Amino acid sequence: ELAYAGVFRIANVPKENLHPLVMIECPRLLFPFAREIIATAVRDGGFPPLMLDPVDFVGLYRQNMERQAAQMQASQVKPS
Numbered sequence: 001e002l003a004y005a006g007v008f009r010i011a012n013v014p015k016e017n018l019h020p021l022v023m024i025e026c027p028r029l030l031f032p033f034a035r036e037i038i039a040t041a042v043r044d045g046g047f048p049p050l051m052l053d054p055v056d057f058v059g060l061y062r063q064n065m066e067r068q069a070a071q072m073q074a075s076q077v078k079p080s
Helices: 015-044 057-076
Strands: none
Touching (some): 015 057
């Protein structure tokens, strides 16, 4: 398990683009570093190399937004 974070200064971004930027681009910037830390810790621990596949943060974002939209629709539809 790895806890890894970044501090980002975001300026001059329209409000409607802020959420996708934070949920897609920020993780995309952090992930390679976190992946390297994990790979190094595993290798230095004497275990076989662990190579984590790249993550499609755009796809994950879209899936999450679709799931949230479906949940909102389901909560708005009230049985009679």
